[in-house]
Amino acid sequence: MLTRRTSGTIKINGWQAPADEHKIKAILGIVPQHFNLDPDLSVWENLDLHGRLQHMLPNVRHERTAELLEYVELSERGADRVQNLSGGMKRRLMIARALLHRPQILFLDEPTVGLDPQVRRRLWDLIRRLNSENITVLLTTHYIEEAENLCGRVAILDKGKLIALDSPAELCQRVGSYVTEWAADDGRETRFFPSREQAAEFAGELTMTTTIRRSNLEDVFVELTGRKGIG
């Protein structure tokens, strides 16, 4: 892989890294956060190189390349040099590249950083479609709403430690499904409740304007990482 492990083991499909590294690499698709397409090659050649590196037969490779370019809506750009593509196009091409060898697991590192909202939504649709086609998608993100929208299970990391791992709904339930929010002297205050009634009851005791709403993943994140107000 890209970097050597410092400790621990990785097990996928019963295979363990680094001993079974080549087997694991063949079922992984990886889309890093930064662009790492080959600027000296065309769109098509970038995919072809990947297919060759993954030992795909020429006819399978060509068919799959055409199919994926269609899938990420880049069919017309096959002969273009990569440096002439926009950010969103590059990202889509990188996803197509990662999918070329039909991986079982797709890693997306911050897939929508720096993209405008429309492009981001299109990528979300693409990721949902992949997941419905039985590909395990593992993505990292700083956009909590992205995790809430896309993920079946969410892991929260705090200073490198795993502090929660569950579905977004379960995580919300854990801190309390309802939130009472009010303005205090030093910013907004929130408090979690298991039911709307309890939240309303508490709100009734307050003298200032309050909002009662369902809790979301962002609330959970802030509550669990406990870094309220830290920039």
Add this chain to the structure above:
Amino acid sequence: MLYDIGTVFWRDWIVLRRRLGTFIFSRMIAPVLYLVAFGWGVGRSVQVSQGSYLDFIVPGILALNSMNISFNSVGGPLHTGRMYHKTLEEYLVAPISPLAFVLGKVLSGTMRGLISSVIIIILAYLFGANFHLNGLLALVLTLNCLIFAALGFVVAMLIDSHEDMGNFSTYVLLPMSFLCATFFSTDKLPSLVRWLLELLPLTHASDALRATSAGGEPTGLSWFVLTIYVAALLGISVWAMEKVRE
């Protein structure tokens, strides 16, 4: 393994093929300058033991040029690929062995070195130089290209800053290209200096090329030194490829 070497080589080949005309043309500039300045200019007033000075320096120009081209065509792109374009990652996450990547890159650098050598040989004939072309000459040239393509690989993997890549050329390749029996025979140098130069691969490449182009055979020592350098630098390349993951 062979297939993976082919893949790495294929990528470099299609990039080269696209610019083959420009590549060939730009490779002609330096040799033409050497041939004019040293062959025609200086050569008229220089006497060497065997034939004309032009005949003497053609093997030297071949040696230093194949060194520069092989080194730069692997070192430069691989360094930018690793540090700036991040294209090395695509190979690191692929199920191929480090050795396959090293050999693919080194062979593509060797190919470029050999193409530019062919250009020099044609130019040298046009300038009226006399020398023998044979299999041994091709073999020595190939070894020299392998050595410096592998050196380019190692340097690109271990040096992080772009500036230091340039410094490496200035401190290592440039002195070698002038001192290693390329433009003059090392016979008349002080023995300590000569002994030091004997340790460098380019000295043996120049001597071996000069011997074969005069119709003779390289010394056993030259074969030995060149082969050792190829083996050692390929080994260090594989090690560097592993180290780059840290």
